[in-house]
Amino acid sequence: MCGIVGCVLKQKNAAPILLDCISKLEYRGYDSVGIATENNKIYIKKDKGKIIDVNTNLDLADMEGQSGIAHVRWATHGDPNKLNSHPHTDEEGSIAVVHNGIIENYDQIKARLISEGHEFKSDTDTEVIPHLLKDFMNEGLSLEEAMRETVKVIHGAYAIAAVCVDEPGKVVATRKDSPLIVGIGDGEFFVASDSPAILKYTNNIIYPERDEIVTLTMDGVNITDIEGNVLDKEIETIDWTPEMAQKEGFDHFMIKEIYEESDAVRNTLTEKESIREIIDDVKDDINKIVFVACGTSYHASLTGKYLIESMSGITTEVLLASEFKYSAKTLDERTLVIFISQSGETADTLKALDVANETSKTLAIVNVAGSSATRRAKYVIQTQAGPEIGVAATKTYISQLTAIYLLAALLADNQELLDKLEKVPNYIDEILEDVEPLKIMTEKYKYTDDFFYIGRGFVYPTALEGALKLKEITYIHGEGYAAGELKHGPLALIDNCIPVVVILPPGENHRKTMSNLEEVKSRGADVIGIGAKSDEGIINKSKDYFLINDEVDDIIAPLVYIIPLQLMSYYIAVEKNFDPDKPKNLAKCVTVE
Ligand code: AGP
16 A cells, blocks of 8 residues: 655755655555655656666655655556656645545545646546645645645545645645554654654654644644644654664565564563453453454454354354444444454454444454554554564464464463463474475475365464465465365365365364365375374375474464465465565555455
8 A cells, every 4th residue: 555754854855765764665565656855846756666666767866855755656546657656736836745545535526626727637536635735725824724624625544744835844744544653753753654664763653643733844743633733642662673674684574574473472472461451351241252354364363263262162253344344233342343453554444443342342453553453442452573564464463363362362261272372482483494395395386376275173264374375475376275165166176286285283173184185185186285293104195295393283283384384475476586575466554445
């Protein structure tokens, strides 16, 4: 999704710093890039393409000014081309605007403005904003007041930042349902879609709420509400460092983040006592749990259902956030609705959270501190994965699972599971100590068109997640299935062109899954077995196999068996020369419904 940055710098030129900041938002997924600075006129450079390509043509040297805005665009309205790239301006080029989100009523506004004589250059919804700002400023309002009036006119989701030639050294910004943070540095003031953009300059952050107006000047930051009242906002210090958002010698963020998974588990386990407090608060008042999430977070939630229902007997449902509204009437005050989201900004999830807040207790399990979900849910569990830059979720998934395991174990008062969790980081490290055989085994599948992933019980969601990782970064079709369900239809597809990844941890489902392995093998499939070391004698009947510590039984297998599946997708993507960090058409933070 789009990313925005704005800055006002007391001592430095804005253009190179804006470029540096916006390049840290590349991970969000984008097709165009643009920068505007202000110094008695507005300087704009923008184009379709990646920052590295566009940057060579941008030549920032002649972009004057110590204030400015920047943007990476993920096209929603209008093709990805230079004209539709942000920043957009009014006709005179005196106001420049960047925007993340969607202005839902832009067509009515645009029709009205055109009937009043305005001329538009792009196909975007965003372009109405500088025209509206200009009209309000022509009535005598300041840029800040004009922004306040503009948000009364536009509907939808937005984070907006603007500069104006008539108000030098100033950036005015606002947000609603799209992320925006404010950074307070030493004589350097920022707004940005996400903290990695500005971590190098400051980790003192303010989180503006819906329709609050942020004004950056050389003297500091002023935040006002929709009535114009000055707000005294808390400055929070985040403990993420710029290094955490660097590749640090790894070829890609994704592989670096896979190697950080044992720490993601270790660090999230430290949340145990705060999770216990939440459980103590809700336990006696709930008779049903509903998880709501999208994508990878949905798969983490599915594991939660297996854990909670099998250990506590509490009815647990899992809903896709985008389908949530059809089930919303089944919630009541005795339902605990748990929202899982690494970003805390997913539009589908936030929409559902707002609805659930009306009837039920809500809990958000989120990786990004201060994100919208953390501010809207009644209870919050912060996963401790650190910043995740790769678009495909890996370490945030494992940290979500860790939080869900803690929740389930504490709900059931299951000390044995709590003890097992402590050992999980070591099992992950064991796998990562020697990945070469897995790499060699996987690379040869780069020309394969389809994969199946099968697992039973706790590792059925692992099969779904393994298949999603494959699709996301290798563009190979992968389908996750409950191992016992294959024979009810998809078995018809199995032949020697389709490898089947069989997830086979020790435990009560082992024998049955083994039969499913034989089932697909006898239909000619190339079986890739992922199982326990002591099973080598039976798993070696597979074409390929990967072995894991025997102590990892089926209940904790989701936290460990996913690692080789993530690695397999990574190695295939690299072998196919795809960038695993920035899969086509996908975005890290999906802020549109
Ligand atoms: C994960 O690899 C995907 N990029 C995607 O499915 C993601 O999990 C989904 O969009 C939900 O995101 P969230 O966790 O930030 O809410």
